[in-house]
Amino acid sequence: MTPSRNLGAAVRSFFSDTTEGFLEIIRNTLALLGIAVACTIMVFVVRPDWRSASEAQLRTWLQERQDDAAVATLTPEPGAIERTTATNPKELPREQAAIAYWLSKKYKVAAEPMAALVTEAYEQGARHKIDPTLILAVVAIESRFNPFAQSSVGAQGLMQVMTRVHTDKYENFGGDLAAFDPVSNMRVGVTILKEYIRRSGSIEGGLKYYVGAANLPSDGGYAAKVLAEYQRIRQVAGHAAPPPPAPAPQTTAAAASPTLALADTQPAEAANPGNM
The missing domain is CATH 1.10.530.10 (Lysozyme)
Known part of the structure; x- marks a missing residue:
């Protein structure tokens, strides 16, 4: 076998091993993720109070994001102060x-x-x-x-x-x-x-x-x-x-x-x- 063929075979073997390694990592990650999701669901079923607390926290986070978006869309009105009935x-x-x-x-x-x-x-x-x-x-x-x-x-x-x-x-x-x-x-x-x-x-x-x-x-x-x-x-x-x-x-x-x-x-x- 010539040196060029040996080099080509080595490169193919490297890419093959690397691809298989990434696929294995992805499979293991998905498996762990599935196990984590299953465990979370089981915990929420056993502890409904934890589920309620998590839902409340999620709603709060979503509301804060919505409020931030609303504030970002406010049109500046520097003259609005003139409409107020207030004095120091x-x-x-x-x-x-x-x-x-x-x-x-x-x-x-x-x-x-x-x-x-x-x-x-x-x-x-x-x-x-x-x-x-x-x-x-x-x-x-x-x-x-x-x-x-x-x-x-x-x-x-x-x-x-x-x-x-x-x-x-x-x-x-x-x-x-x-x-x-x-x-x-x-x-x-x-x-x-x-x-x-x-x-x-x-x-x-x-x-x-x-x-x-x-x-x-x-x-x-x-x-x-x-x-x-x-x-x-x-x-x-x-x-x-x-x-x-x-x-x-x-x-x-x-x-x-x-x-x-x-x-x-x-x-x-x-x-x-x-x-x-």
Whole structure:
């Protein structure tokens, strides 16, 4: 046999032995894998608690993978922060910060959105010459600071304004759906509250109008609840007691405005009738 033939035979023998070795390894691996699977099935049959734990772990892993994929597909919206109603309470004046933290704890609302609402109440209070703590007291009793609250009679939002009655007031905010925007709802509600206090001549009377009980013998304790919360918030703010309401005789206001005099002769359109 020539050397070239000997070399060819050696190469063929090497590849043949190598192939048989790989095949043997694969067969042994599959056999071991089959044995492992069989043992796992037997263990799960004998120990169903292990099976349940494994299934729960697998579901958790799959859910995490799905969540990671969902996060990866989110479209960046750096301007989304502008849609939030939130303020850092540490940046507020001391009085407002104290109120925000106290209301946040009492009504289980995050301090940041509560700080934004307190800030808005103080701004609207200054604009309409209403104590901001009274505004916050009305919000507390009406909705417990839930901007999406709705009563059985249709009063909506933070200050539970009857949207269908005061729909004209929401036109400046883009329409009735603004009732569920906390700031818009508060601005409309404060405007209504101011008018009712002016019309009745007192805070108590204004609250009676606000709850829709102007023509009823009793408001069901609504004004008392608001005023009690008003006192508590004022104490948190560092005030001993609310100032006495300034007298505003209804006849003087009516004489100054013939249109308003006509409105005063009509039944009160409550912000939230029936929500007492």
